[in-house]
Each structure stands twice: as C-alpha cells, then as structure tokens.
Amino acid sequence: MYDAPKLNLSKSMAEFANGKTCTPGGVLGIRRPYNFVEGEYPIYFESGKGGRVTDIDGNEYIDYLCAYGPIIIGHREEEVDNAVIEQMRDKGFCFSLTQSIQNRLAEKLRSLIKCAEMSVFVKTGSDATTLATRVARGYTGRNKIMRCGYHGWHDWCVEVKGGVPAKLYEDVHEFHYNHLEQLEELMKQYGDQTAAIIVTPIGHPLAEQVEYPRPGFLEGVRALADKYGALLIFDEIRTGFRVHIGGAQTLLGVTPDLATFGKAMANGYPIGACVGKAQFMKKIEKEVFVSSTFFPNSLEFAAALKTLEILERDNVLEVIKKKGEWFNGELEKVLAKHKVSTGISPVPQMPFIVFNKDETKTYKAKRVDFYTQLIRRKVFLQPYHHGYIAYRHSDEDLKFTINAIDEALSFIDEKKY
Ligand SMILES: Cc1ncc(COP(=O)(O)O)c(C=O)c1O
Numbered sequence: 001m002y003d004a005p006k007l008n009l010s011k012s013m014a015e016f017a018n019g020k021t022c023t024p025g026g027v028l029g030i031r032r033p034y035n036f037v038e039g040e041y042p043i044y045f046e047s048g049k050g051g052r053v054t055d056i057d058g059n060e061y062i063d064y065l066c067a068y069g070p071i072i073i074g075h076r077e078e079e080v081d082n083a084v085i086e087q088m089r090d091k092g093f094c095f096s097l098t099q100s101i102q103n104r105l106a107e108k109l110r111s112l113i114k115c116a117e118m119s120v121f122v123k124t125g126s127d128a129t130t131l132a133t134r135v136a137r138g139y140t141g142r143n144k145i146m147r148c149g150y151h152g153w154h155d156w157c158v159e160v161k162g163g164v165p166a167k168l169y170e171d172v173h174e175f176h177y178n179h180l181e182q183l184e185e186l187m188k189q190y191g192d193q194t195a196a197i198i199v200t201p202i203g204h205p206l207a208e209q210v211e212y213p214r215p216g217f218l219e220g221v222r223a224l225a226d227k228y229g230a231l232l233i234f235d236e237i238r239t240g241f242r243v244h245i246g247g248a249q250t251l252l253g254v255t256p257d258l259a260t261f262g263k264a265m266a267n268g269y270p271i272g273a274c275v276g277k278a279q280f281m282k283k284i285e286k287e288v289f290v291s292s293t294f295f296p297n298s299l300e301f302a303a304a305l306k307t308l309e310i311l312e313r314d315n316v317l318e319v320i321k322k323k324g325e326w327f328n329g330e331l332e333k334v335l336a337k338h339k340v341s342t343g344i345s346p347v348p349q350m351p352f353i354v355f356n357k358d359e360t361k362t363y364k365a366k367r368v369d370f371y372t373q374l375i376r377r378k379v380f381l382q383p384y385h386h387g388y389i390a391y392r393h394s395d396e397d398l399k400f401t402i403n404a405i406d407e408a409l410s411f412i413d414e415k416k417y
Pocket residue numbers: 068124125126127129149150151152153200235236237238262263
C-alpha cells in the first residue's frame with residue numbers, strides 16, 4: 001500500500017491564518033478548505049500555465065478544476081491575453097459610452113446560439129441568471145420561478161438563506177433534474193403564476209453525479225413552459241462554450257426562450273451574457289432595467305471574441321470532447337479493477353468520480369483517502385464538484401492522471417475501513 005507523502009503546504013497554511021484576520025473565512029465560499037480535503041489541499045495558487053497551476057509553496061498540479069469552469073483553453077493563453085492587452089493599450093476599456101466591440105460580440109453569439117437573437121453582457125453568471133428571471137417576470141407580469149440547479153448567489157436563488165428576506169425567494173420553487181413529474185406537479189399548482197422555468201440543460205448538482213437529460217425530459221420542460229405561458233430559460237453557465245459551440249441547446253436539440261452564459265466564454269475574463277429571443281429581450285428597452293458601471297467595459301469583450309475565434313478555428317471543443325472520451329474510457333477500465341463502488345460522469349467534458357453511498361458509510365472515508373492520494377500526486381480534482389477537461393491538458397497529463405487514480409484506488413483497496 002503506497003501512501004504518497006504529504007505535500008509541503010506551509011506557506012498556504014500561514015497565509016490562510018493571515019487571510020482569516022482580514023477576510024471573513026479567509027477565502028470565499030466554494031474555495032474554502034472544507035470543500036476539498038482540509039490540510040491536504042493548497043489554499044492559495046500563485047500562477048498557472050496551460051493545464052497546470054502552481055501553489056504558493058511551489059507545488060505544481062494538473063488542474064482539472066479550471067477555476068470552476070472558465071478556463072476552457074488553458075491558463076495564460078497568450079492569444080487571448082494579447083487581445084486584452086491590445087484593447088487596454090491601444091484603445092482603453094472603461095468609458096462613459098459603449099465601445100462598438102459590444103455589437104461584434106452580440107453578433108457572434110447570434111451566429112452561434114439558436115436562441116441568441118439579442119444579448120446583454122454582464123460580468124458574472126449570477127448577473128446573467130438574475131437578469132433572465134427579471135426579463136421573464138417583466139414580460140409575463142408573473143412572479144413565480146421554477147428552478148432546477150445552482151444559479152448563483154443572488155437573493156432569489158442563493159442556497160444559504162442568511163441575510164435574505166424570505167419574501168425575496170418565496171416565489172421560487174425547486175424541482176430535481178430529470179424529474180419531470182415534480183415540475184408537472186408544481187405547474188399544476190402554480191402554472192398560471194409562473195414567469196419562468198430555469199434549468200441547467202445538463203444536470204450537475206453539487207456532490208452528485210453529472211447527468212444527461214433522460215429522453216423527453218427537456219422536451220417535457222419545454223412543453224410545460226409553453227402550456228402555461230411561462231418562459232423557458234436554460235442556465236448554460238457551465239455547459240456554454242464547453243459541450244458545444246452553440247451550447248447544450250444545440251447539442252440536445254431543445255431551444256429555450258432565454259439562456260445564460262458565462263464561465264468558459266472568455267477563458268477566464270469576467271463576463272456573463274443573458275441572451276434570448278428578441279420578443280422577450282426587447283422588454284429591456286423600457287420596462288426591465290439593467291445597468292452597471294462596469295458591464296460595458298470592453299476587455300472581456302475582446303477576450304470573449306478571441307476565445308470564440310480560437311474555439312472555432314482550432315476545433316477546441318471537439319478536441320476536448322475526444323480527450324474526455326479517452327479519459328472516461330480509461331477510467332472505466334481502471335475502476336473495474338478495484339473493489340470500491342464508484343460512478344463516473346457520462347459527460348466527457350466534465351469528468352467526475354463519485355463514491356457510491358454504502359450501508360457502512362465508509363464511502364466518505366474512502367472519498368477523503370482517494371482525493372488525498374490524488375492531490376499528493378499533484379492531480380487537482382475536487383471531491384464534491386465535477387472537473388473539466390481543458391484544451392491544454394496534454395495526453396501525458398491525462399495518462400498520468402489515470403495512473404494516479406489507479407494507485408489511489410489500490411491504496412483504498414488495501415486499507416481496512
Ligand atoms: C449553472 C450555474 N449558474 C450560475 C452560476 C453563477 O455564476 P457566477 O459564479 O459567475 O456568478 C454558476 C456558478 O458556478 C453555475 O454553475
């Protein structure tokens with residue numbers, strides 16, 4: 001049983017002690033140590049390049065979390081960074097009026113994404129989902145939202161409710177991915193008050209397996225929205241510019257009324273987009289308000305245009321898919337060799353190994369040991385969140401990772417729980 005040596009994380013730990021004195025919790029939300037394996041994972045990264053990241057103690061990892069999704073090509077991708085630098089150096093990016101590059105990006109989205117007749121650019125995914133629900137409420141004159149998935153940190157959908165008055169989310173009802181009957185039930189009760197159904201087109205709930213839609217699920221959601229006169233919103237913050245250049249809506253063949261994008265759109269630069277059919281988006285001309293000092297800043301537009309150009313030019317998403325399919329194929333073979341009961345994500349772009357619950361509840365300890373052994377081998381995967389394959393992950397990176405997974409599972413096989 002080979003127990004890989006613990007990493008030297010002394011600088012991360014010392015900095016974390018400092019961090020807790022000046023930022024509540026030291027670092028925010030999903031980046032807090034309890035979302036990994038406490039004491040085993042680094043807390044601060046120093047730099048990244050391609051498919052790798054380096055922590056402040058100098059440990060270098062193959063990075064499969066990709067900043068929770070924005071890194072689609074790789075870290076510090078020169079062509080994208082240069083497009084941003086040129087915009088900054090030659091034109092500037094923060095003005096009292098809008099730069100026309102905004103139109104180039106909106107036109108680009110219109111050419112790629114079925115429902116994107118019009119776009120509004122914001123800075124985060126939460127901005128985009130909040131705007132989409134506001135458009136739906138403005139258009140329909142109704143209040144209720146049916147939701148499925150994580151949609152960000154704003155008042156209407158934040159999972160931890162502290163500091164949020166109940167009246168701000170009491171018109172929001174949840175259903176589970178692939179459970180059309182739950183949505184049917186909700187719509188029977190509230191359909192005539194429902195402004196929108198918002199759903200991630202691929203299911204990716206925290207700590208649970210990633211799921212494709214069952215046959216008829218998304219079509220059924222579409223039909224329910226139509227039946228009750230509600231708008232259908234696809235939250236494509238994770239799937240957008242990752243599973244297909246036209247979004248999961250193109251891959252899966254169901255077109256929503258509105259959709260939200262972010263994360264991978266600009267290879268790490270902060271941008272979100274609420275897009276949709278003109279008939280609905282035009283509500284933003286008058287009745288529905290959106291504006292923010294930094295929304296029209298153009299660095300992210302330059303980054304997004306360059307990222308999309310590279311995605312198309314180099315067939316990046318097809319390459320990522322192939323890498324992911326190879327990875328999943330090898331993973332299946334490795335998992336079959338070992339005793340521990342696990343499941344893998346069926347979505348090749350979003351790899352994830354989930355430890356199946358067992359009666360003795362040892363799966364939790366096994367999960368901790370597994371991810372401990374992986375991080376000690378410099379493979380950065382998150383225990384409770386699916387990972388991502390980036391274009392810059394090399395074949396050697398993937399092979400190394402498969403081997404590390406094999407070793408980590410052997411460790412668990414041989415240990416007594
Ligand atoms: C599906 C989905 N929607 C919305 C969001 C919120 O995006 P952001 O964190 O950029 O505000 C996220 C973030 O992880 C997400 O995964």
